[in-house]
Amino acid sequence: MNQVLIDGPSEADTTFIFAHGAGAGMEHEFMAVVAKKIAAHGIRVVRFNFPYMVKRSEDGKKRPPDRAPKLLEHYQEIIATYGSKHTVIGGKSMGGRMASHLSEESRVVGIACLGFPFHPPGKPEKDKGEHLAHIEKPTLILQGERDTFGNRAELESYPFSSSVSLVFVPDGDHSLKPRKASGHTEEDNRQLAADKIAAFIVEVCQ
Template sequence: MTNNVMIDGAENAPLFIFAHGAGAGMDHAFMQQVAMGLVAKGIRVVRFNFPYMVQRAELGTKRPPDRAPKLLEAFEHIIAQYADKPVVIGGKSMGGRMASLLSEHPLVAGIACLGFPFHPPGKQEKYKGEHLASLAKPCLILQGERDTFGKREEFAQFAFSPSIRSSFLPDGDHGFKPRKRSGFTEQGNIDLAVDTLSQYIFELYGIAERSHESE
Protein backbone atom coordinates (compact mmCIF):
# COMPACT_ATOMS: atom_id res chain seq x y z
CA MET A 1 0.00 0.00 0.00
CA THR A 2 1.05 3.57 -0.73
CA ASN A 3 -0.75 6.62 0.68
CA ASN A 4 -3.01 6.73 -2.36
CA VAL A 5 -3.24 3.09 -3.52
CA MET A 6 -4.20 -0.12 -1.71
CA ILE A 7 -3.50 -3.53 -3.26
CA ASP A 8 -4.91 -6.76 -1.84
CA GLY A 9 -4.87 -10.31 -3.18
CA ALA A 10 -2.48 -12.67 -4.94
CA GLU A 11 -0.26 -11.24 -7.69
CA ASN A 12 -1.36 -13.74 -10.34
CA ALA A 13 -5.09 -13.48 -9.56
CA PRO A 14 -7.65 -11.76 -11.86
CA LEU A 15 -7.43 -8.01 -11.27
CA PHE A 16 -10.25 -5.62 -10.35
CA ILE A 17 -9.51 -1.88 -10.22
CA PHE A 18 -12.00 -0.40 -7.75
CA ALA A 19 -12.72 3.35 -7.51
CA HIS A 20 -14.42 5.08 -4.59
CA GLY A 21 -17.55 7.26 -4.54
CA ALA A 22 -17.84 11.03 -4.22
CA GLY A 23 -18.04 11.33 -0.44
CA ALA A 24 -15.59 8.79 0.97
CA GLY A 25 -12.21 7.41 -0.05
CA MET A 26 -10.74 4.01 -0.84
CA ASP A 27 -10.61 2.97 2.84
CA HIS A 28 -14.33 3.52 3.51
CA ALA A 29 -16.03 0.52 5.20
CA PHE A 30 -18.06 -0.33 2.07
CA MET A 31 -14.93 -0.32 -0.11
CA GLN A 32 -13.06 -2.41 2.45
CA GLN A 33 -15.83 -5.00 2.81
CA VAL A 34 -16.25 -5.47 -0.93
CA ALA A 35 -12.49 -5.58 -1.57
CA MET A 36 -11.85 -8.13 1.16
CA GLY A 37 -14.80 -10.21 -0.01
CA LEU A 38 -13.38 -10.30 -3.53
CA VAL A 39 -9.91 -11.17 -2.25
CA ALA A 40 -11.41 -14.11 -0.35
CA LYS A 41 -12.89 -15.29 -3.67
CA GLY A 42 -9.43 -15.23 -5.32
CA ILE A 43 -9.45 -11.78 -6.95
CA ARG A 44 -6.71 -9.13 -6.68
CA VAL A 45 -8.14 -5.68 -5.92
CA VAL A 46 -6.47 -2.32 -6.52
CA ARG A 47 -8.11 0.63 -4.75
CA PHE A 48 -6.99 4.21 -5.16
CA ASN A 49 -7.92 7.74 -4.13
CA PHE A 50 -8.86 10.35 -6.71
CA PRO A 51 -6.77 13.58 -6.52
CA TYR A 52 -9.33 15.58 -4.51
CA MET A 53 -9.47 12.82 -1.89
CA VAL A 54 -5.68 12.83 -1.67
CA GLN A 55 -5.81 16.60 -1.06
CA ARG A 56 -8.49 16.14 1.58
CA ALA A 57 -6.16 13.85 3.51
CA GLU A 58 -3.12 16.08 3.04
CA LEU A 59 -4.79 19.40 3.86
CA GLY A 60 -7.39 18.17 6.32
CA THR A 61 -10.11 20.13 4.53
CA LYS A 62 -13.20 18.88 2.78
CA ARG A 63 -13.06 19.29 -0.98
CA PRO A 64 -15.67 18.57 -3.65
CA PRO A 65 -14.90 15.91 -6.29
CA ASP A 66 -12.72 16.93 -9.21
CA ARG A 67 -14.34 17.49 -12.60
CA ALA A 68 -14.80 14.37 -14.76
CA PRO A 69 -11.72 14.94 -17.01
CA LYS A 70 -9.41 14.98 -13.98
CA LEU A 71 -11.12 11.93 -12.43
CA LEU A 72 -10.83 10.02 -15.71
CA GLU A 73 -7.17 10.98 -16.09
CA ALA A 74 -6.44 9.65 -12.59
CA PHE A 75 -8.33 6.42 -13.36
CA GLU A 76 -6.41 5.97 -16.63
CA HIS A 77 -3.13 6.49 -14.78
CA ILE A 78 -3.99 3.62 -12.39
CA ILE A 79 -4.95 1.36 -15.31
CA ALA A 80 -1.64 2.15 -17.03
CA GLN A 81 0.27 1.47 -13.82
CA TYR A 82 -1.32 -1.85 -12.84
CA ALA A 83 -2.74 -3.46 -16.00
CA ASP A 84 -0.58 -5.19 -18.61
CA LYS A 85 -3.59 -6.91 -20.23
CA PRO A 86 -7.34 -6.15 -20.30
CA VAL A 87 -8.82 -5.86 -16.81
CA VAL A 88 -12.18 -5.34 -15.16
CA ILE A 89 -12.63 -1.89 -13.66
CA GLY A 90 -15.43 -0.46 -11.58
CA GLY A 91 -16.40 1.54 -8.59
CA LYS A 92 -18.86 2.71 -6.01
CA SER A 93 -21.36 5.33 -7.23
CA MET A 94 -19.30 8.12 -8.87
CA GLY A 95 -16.34 5.74 -9.23
CA GLY A 96 -18.51 3.29 -11.15
CA ARG A 97 -19.85 6.03 -13.38
CA MET A 98 -16.27 7.11 -14.19
CA ALA A 99 -15.39 3.47 -14.96
CA SER A 100 -18.33 3.28 -17.39
CA LEU A 101 -16.98 6.35 -19.20
CA LEU A 102 -13.72 4.46 -19.85
CA SER A 103 -15.36 1.60 -21.76
CA GLU A 104 -13.42 2.45 -24.94
CA HIS A 105 -10.06 2.10 -23.18
CA PRO A 106 -8.10 -0.76 -24.82
CA LEU A 107 -7.12 -2.26 -21.45
CA VAL A 108 -10.72 -2.38 -20.15
CA ALA A 109 -12.34 -5.81 -20.55
CA GLY A 110 -15.48 -4.93 -18.64
CA ILE A 111 -17.03 -2.61 -16.07
CA ALA A 112 -18.82 -3.05 -12.75
CA CYS A 113 -20.89 -0.25 -11.19
CA LEU A 114 -21.90 -0.59 -7.55
CA GLY A 115 -24.78 1.81 -6.94
CA PHE A 116 -24.84 3.71 -10.25
CA PRO A 117 -25.74 7.41 -9.69
CA PHE A 118 -28.34 7.77 -12.44
CA HIS A 119 -29.53 11.08 -10.99
CA PRO A 120 -29.28 13.07 -7.75
CA PRO A 121 -31.93 11.99 -5.22
CA GLY A 122 -35.30 13.52 -6.12
CA LYS A 123 -33.98 14.98 -9.38
CA GLN A 124 -34.81 12.39 -12.04
CA GLU A 125 -34.56 15.09 -14.73
CA LYS A 126 -30.77 15.33 -14.13
CA TYR A 127 -30.07 11.94 -15.71
CA LYS A 128 -26.41 10.89 -15.97
CA GLY A 129 -26.67 7.55 -17.76
CA GLU A 130 -27.14 8.50 -21.43
CA HIS A 131 -23.90 6.80 -22.47
CA LEU A 132 -25.15 3.46 -21.15
CA ALA A 133 -27.44 3.15 -24.18
CA SER A 134 -24.43 2.69 -26.48
CA LEU A 135 -21.93 0.91 -24.20
CA ALA A 136 -20.26 -1.86 -26.21
CA LYS A 137 -18.31 -3.69 -23.50
CA PRO A 138 -19.81 -5.86 -20.75
CA CYS A 139 -21.10 -3.86 -17.81
CA LEU A 140 -22.63 -5.09 -14.56
CA ILE A 141 -24.79 -2.70 -12.52
CA LEU A 142 -25.33 -3.75 -8.91
CA GLN A 143 -28.09 -1.58 -7.47
CA GLY A 144 -30.00 -1.40 -4.20
CA GLU A 145 -33.70 -1.86 -4.92
CA ARG A 146 -34.60 1.42 -3.22
CA ASP A 147 -31.48 3.41 -4.16
CA THR A 148 -32.57 7.07 -4.33
CA PHE A 149 -30.01 7.61 -7.12
CA GLY A 150 -31.96 5.12 -9.28
CA LYS A 151 -34.55 2.71 -7.87
CA ARG A 152 -35.39 -0.69 -9.30
CA GLU A 153 -38.74 0.48 -10.68
CA GLU A 154 -37.01 3.29 -12.60
CA PHE A 155 -34.84 0.85 -14.59
CA ALA A 156 -37.69 0.24 -17.07
CA GLN A 157 -37.32 3.90 -18.10
CA PHE A 158 -33.55 3.76 -18.60
CA ALA A 159 -32.07 2.98 -22.04
CA PHE A 160 -29.38 0.29 -21.77
CA SER A 161 -27.27 -1.37 -24.46
CA PRO A 162 -27.49 -5.19 -24.71
CA SER A 163 -24.06 -5.46 -23.05
CA ILE A 164 -25.42 -4.23 -19.72
CA ARG A 165 -26.80 -6.55 -17.06
CA SER A 166 -28.42 -5.45 -13.80
CA SER A 167 -28.59 -7.19 -10.44
CA PHE A 168 -30.51 -5.85 -7.45
CA LEU A 169 -29.78 -6.00 -3.73
CA PRO A 170 -33.03 -6.67 -1.83
CA ASP A 171 -34.41 -3.55 -0.14
CA GLY A 172 -30.94 -2.00 -0.39
CA ASP A 173 -30.25 1.74 -0.35
CA HIS A 174 -27.36 3.45 -2.16
CA GLY A 175 -24.90 1.58 0.07
CA PHE A 176 -26.93 -1.66 -0.25
CA LYS A 177 -28.25 -1.33 3.33
CA PRO A 178 -31.80 -2.69 3.78
CA ARG A 179 -34.37 -1.62 6.36
CA LYS A 180 -34.54 -3.80 9.49
CA ARG A 181 -38.17 -4.69 8.90
CA SER A 182 -37.32 -6.08 5.44
CA GLY A 183 -35.77 -9.19 6.97
CA PHE A 184 -32.59 -8.68 4.92
CA THR A 185 -29.24 -7.53 6.36
CA GLU A 186 -26.51 -5.19 5.20
CA GLN A 187 -23.91 -7.96 5.48
CA GLY A 188 -26.15 -10.32 3.51
CA ASN A 189 -26.46 -7.76 0.73
CA ILE A 190 -22.71 -7.10 0.68
CA ASP A 191 -22.11 -10.85 0.47
CA LEU A 192 -24.61 -11.14 -2.39
CA ALA A 193 -22.92 -8.24 -4.20
CA VAL A 194 -19.49 -9.86 -3.76
CA ASP A 195 -20.80 -13.23 -5.02
CA THR A 196 -22.37 -11.66 -8.12
CA LEU A 197 -19.38 -9.42 -8.81
CA SER A 198 -16.77 -12.16 -8.38
CA GLN A 199 -18.66 -14.50 -10.75
CA TYR A 200 -18.82 -11.68 -13.30
CA ILE A 201 -15.10 -10.93 -13.00
CA PHE A 202 -14.11 -14.58 -13.37
CA GLU A 203 -16.47 -14.92 -16.36
CA LEU A 204 -14.89 -11.93 -18.13
CA TYR A 205 -11.35 -13.14 -17.48
CA GLY A 206 -12.29 -16.57 -18.79
CA ILE A 207 -13.63 -15.04 -22.01
CA ALA A 208 -10.54 -12.82 -22.40
CA GLU A 209 -8.16 -15.74 -21.89
CA ARG A 210 -10.03 -17.99 -24.32
CA SER A 211 -10.01 -15.31 -27.01
CA HIS A 212 -6.30 -14.71 -26.42
CA GLU A 213 -5.56 -18.45 -26.80
CA SER A 214 -7.49 -18.64 -30.07
CA GLU A 215 -5.62 -15.76 -31.68
Protein backbone atom coordinates (compact mmCIF):
# COMPACT_ATOMS: atom_id res chain seq x y z
CA MET A 1 0.00 0.00 0.00
CA ASN A 2 1.37 3.37 -1.04
CA GLN A 3 1.64 6.10 1.58
CA VAL A 4 1.15 9.54 0.08
CA LEU A 5 0.43 13.10 1.13
CA ILE A 6 -1.05 15.56 -1.35
CA ASP A 7 -0.89 19.35 -1.15
CA GLY A 8 -2.53 21.76 -3.53
CA PRO A 9 -5.54 21.30 -5.82
CA SER A 10 -6.61 17.65 -6.01
CA GLU A 11 -7.60 17.83 -9.69
CA ALA A 12 -4.78 20.00 -11.06
CA ASP A 13 -3.44 19.30 -14.57
CA THR A 14 0.07 19.81 -13.21
CA THR A 15 1.64 17.51 -10.63
CA PHE A 16 5.01 17.54 -8.88
CA ILE A 17 5.96 14.17 -7.39
CA PHE A 18 8.34 14.98 -4.54
CA ALA A 19 10.54 12.17 -3.14
CA HIS A 20 12.26 12.28 0.24
CA GLY A 21 15.96 11.92 1.04
CA ALA A 22 17.72 8.91 2.52
CA GLY A 23 17.34 9.70 6.21
CA ALA A 24 13.88 11.21 6.64
CA GLY A 25 10.46 10.48 5.14
CA MET A 26 7.74 12.45 3.43
CA GLU A 27 6.52 13.98 6.71
CA HIS A 28 9.86 15.62 7.55
CA GLU A 29 9.52 19.33 8.23
CA PHE A 30 11.64 20.34 5.21
CA MET A 31 9.52 18.22 2.88
CA ALA A 32 6.25 19.53 4.33
CA VAL A 33 7.24 23.20 4.19
CA VAL A 34 8.63 23.09 0.65
CA ALA A 35 5.67 21.03 -0.62
CA LYS A 36 3.20 23.56 0.74
CA LYS A 37 5.14 26.49 -0.71
CA ILE A 38 5.14 24.87 -4.17
CA ALA A 39 1.46 23.95 -3.86
CA ALA A 40 0.67 27.61 -3.12
CA HIS A 41 1.41 28.24 -6.80
CA GLY A 42 -1.58 26.08 -7.78
CA ILE A 43 0.48 22.93 -8.36
CA ARG A 44 -0.56 19.52 -7.04
CA VAL A 45 2.34 18.17 -4.97
CA VAL A 46 2.48 14.46 -4.16
CA ARG A 47 4.81 13.23 -1.42
CA PHE A 48 5.38 9.53 -0.82
CA ASN A 49 7.52 7.15 1.22
CA PHE A 50 9.87 4.63 -0.34
CA PRO A 51 9.31 1.03 0.90
CA TYR A 52 12.03 1.10 3.58
CA MET A 53 10.56 4.30 4.99
CA VAL A 54 7.07 2.76 5.01
CA LYS A 55 8.47 -0.04 7.20
CA ARG A 56 10.16 2.51 9.44
CA SER A 57 6.89 4.38 9.88
CA GLU A 58 5.23 1.11 10.88
CA ASP A 59 7.75 -0.21 13.42
CA GLY A 60 9.91 2.82 14.25
CA LYS A 61 13.14 1.03 13.34
CA LYS A 62 15.72 2.94 11.32
CA ARG A 63 16.95 1.07 8.27
CA PRO A 64 19.08 1.99 5.27
CA PRO A 65 17.50 2.86 1.92
CA ASP A 66 16.46 0.05 -0.39
CA ARG A 67 18.71 -0.71 -3.36
CA ALA A 68 18.26 1.60 -6.36
CA PRO A 69 16.23 -0.88 -8.47
CA LYS A 70 13.61 -1.18 -5.73
CA LEU A 71 13.52 2.58 -5.18
CA LEU A 72 13.12 3.22 -8.91
CA GLU A 73 10.41 0.58 -9.29
CA HIS A 74 8.43 2.15 -6.45
CA TYR A 75 8.90 5.64 -7.93
CA GLN A 76 7.57 4.37 -11.26
CA GLU A 77 4.49 2.99 -9.49
CA ILE A 78 3.88 6.39 -7.91
CA ILE A 79 4.19 8.12 -11.31
CA ALA A 80 1.73 5.66 -12.85
CA THR A 81 -0.76 6.07 -10.00
CA TYR A 82 -0.54 9.78 -9.19
CA GLY A 83 0.80 11.42 -12.35
CA SER A 84 -1.48 13.85 -14.17
CA LYS A 85 -1.63 15.46 -17.60
CA HIS A 86 1.66 17.24 -16.87
CA THR A 87 4.00 15.51 -14.42
CA VAL A 88 7.32 16.77 -13.05
CA ILE A 89 9.27 14.53 -10.69
CA GLY A 90 12.04 15.29 -8.25
CA GLY A 91 13.06 15.20 -4.65
CA LYS A 92 15.39 16.02 -1.83
CA SER A 93 18.92 14.57 -2.08
CA MET A 94 18.56 10.83 -2.77
CA GLY A 95 14.97 11.33 -3.94
CA GLY A 96 16.11 13.81 -6.55
CA ARG A 97 18.90 11.51 -7.69
CA MET A 98 16.41 8.66 -8.15
CA ALA A 99 14.12 10.97 -10.11
CA SER A 100 16.98 11.92 -12.43
CA HIS A 101 17.32 8.24 -13.39
CA LEU A 102 13.68 8.19 -14.54
CA SER A 103 14.01 10.98 -17.08
CA GLU A 104 12.95 8.70 -19.93
CA GLU A 105 9.58 7.90 -18.37
CA SER A 106 7.04 8.93 -21.00
CA ARG A 107 4.75 10.78 -18.57
CA VAL A 108 7.58 12.87 -17.10
CA VAL A 109 8.15 16.29 -18.65
CA GLY A 110 10.83 17.57 -16.26
CA ILE A 111 12.90 16.90 -13.13
CA ALA A 112 13.58 19.16 -10.14
CA CYS A 113 16.20 18.26 -7.53
CA LEU A 114 16.91 19.89 -4.17
CA GLY A 115 20.43 19.29 -2.87
CA PHE A 116 21.61 16.73 -5.43
CA PRO A 117 24.04 14.27 -3.80
CA PHE A 118 26.87 14.42 -6.32
CA HIS A 119 29.21 12.57 -3.96
CA PRO A 120 29.47 11.56 -0.29
CA PRO A 121 30.86 14.40 1.87
CA GLY A 122 34.64 14.54 1.58
CA LYS A 123 34.73 12.01 -1.29
CA PRO A 124 34.43 14.00 -4.54
CA GLU A 125 36.03 11.11 -6.44
CA LYS A 126 32.85 9.03 -5.87
CA ASP A 127 30.79 10.94 -8.43
CA LYS A 128 27.12 10.00 -8.72
CA GLY A 129 26.11 12.57 -11.31
CA GLU A 130 27.78 11.33 -14.49
CA HIS A 131 24.41 10.69 -16.18
CA LEU A 132 23.58 14.41 -15.91
CA ALA A 133 25.96 14.98 -18.84
CA HIS A 134 23.53 13.13 -21.10
CA ILE A 135 20.08 13.81 -19.64
CA GLU A 136 17.65 15.16 -22.24
CA LYS A 137 14.57 16.17 -20.23
CA PRO A 138 14.58 19.67 -18.70
CA THR A 139 16.21 19.37 -15.29
CA LEU A 140 16.49 21.93 -12.48
CA ILE A 141 19.03 21.46 -9.70
CA LEU A 142 18.87 23.73 -6.65
CA GLN A 143 22.10 23.41 -4.73
CA GLY A 144 23.25 25.12 -1.57
CA GLU A 145 26.49 27.02 -2.16
CA ARG A 146 28.10 25.17 0.79
CA ASP A 147 26.55 21.75 0.16
CA THR A 148 29.08 19.11 1.26
CA PHE A 149 27.58 16.73 -1.30
CA GLY A 150 28.61 19.13 -4.09
CA ASN A 151 29.36 22.81 -3.51
CA ARG A 152 29.50 25.82 -5.81
CA ALA A 153 33.25 25.64 -6.44
CA GLU A 154 32.97 22.00 -7.47
CA LEU A 155 29.93 22.41 -9.70
CA GLU A 156 30.60 25.59 -11.63
CA SER A 157 32.66 23.60 -14.14
CA TYR A 158 30.68 20.33 -13.89
CA PRO A 159 29.89 18.71 -17.28
CA PHE A 160 26.09 19.07 -17.35
CA SER A 161 24.03 18.55 -20.48
CA SER A 162 22.38 21.61 -21.99
CA SER A 163 19.07 20.43 -20.49
CA VAL A 164 20.27 21.04 -16.92
CA SER A 165 19.77 24.36 -15.13
CA LEU A 166 21.79 24.81 -11.95
CA VAL A 167 20.69 27.38 -9.37
CA PHE A 168 22.80 28.04 -6.26
CA VAL A 169 20.98 28.83 -3.03
CA PRO A 170 22.78 31.59 -1.08
CA ASP A 171 25.14 30.20 1.58
CA GLY A 172 22.96 27.08 1.81
CA ASP A 173 24.11 23.73 3.17
CA HIS A 174 22.70 20.36 2.03
CA SER A 175 19.32 21.37 3.49
CA LEU A 176 19.65 24.88 2.00
CA LYS A 177 20.20 26.35 5.48
CA PRO A 178 22.52 29.40 5.54
CA ARG A 179 24.76 30.60 8.35
CA LYS A 180 23.32 33.43 10.43
CA ALA A 181 26.28 35.66 9.62
CA SER A 182 25.53 35.37 5.89
CA GLY A 183 22.55 37.69 6.15
CA HIS A 184 20.31 35.08 4.50
CA THR A 185 17.62 33.08 6.29
CA GLU A 186 16.45 29.48 6.05
CA GLU A 187 12.91 30.70 5.38
CA ASP A 188 14.06 32.87 2.48
CA ASN A 189 16.11 30.03 0.98
CA ARG A 190 13.19 27.62 1.19
CA GLN A 191 10.92 30.19 -0.42
CA LEU A 192 13.48 30.80 -3.16
CA ALA A 193 13.71 27.06 -3.84
CA ALA A 194 9.93 26.61 -3.94
CA ASP A 195 9.44 29.62 -6.22
CA LYS A 196 12.17 28.42 -8.60
CA ILE A 197 10.68 24.93 -8.74
CA ALA A 198 7.16 26.28 -9.31
CA ALA A 199 8.36 28.55 -12.13
CA PHE A 200 10.26 25.65 -13.68
CA ILE A 201 7.19 23.41 -13.49
CA VAL A 202 4.97 26.02 -15.12
CA GLU A 203 7.54 26.54 -17.89
CA VAL A 204 8.03 22.86 -18.78
CA CYS A 205 4.32 22.07 -18.55
CA GLN A 206 3.15 24.73 -20.99
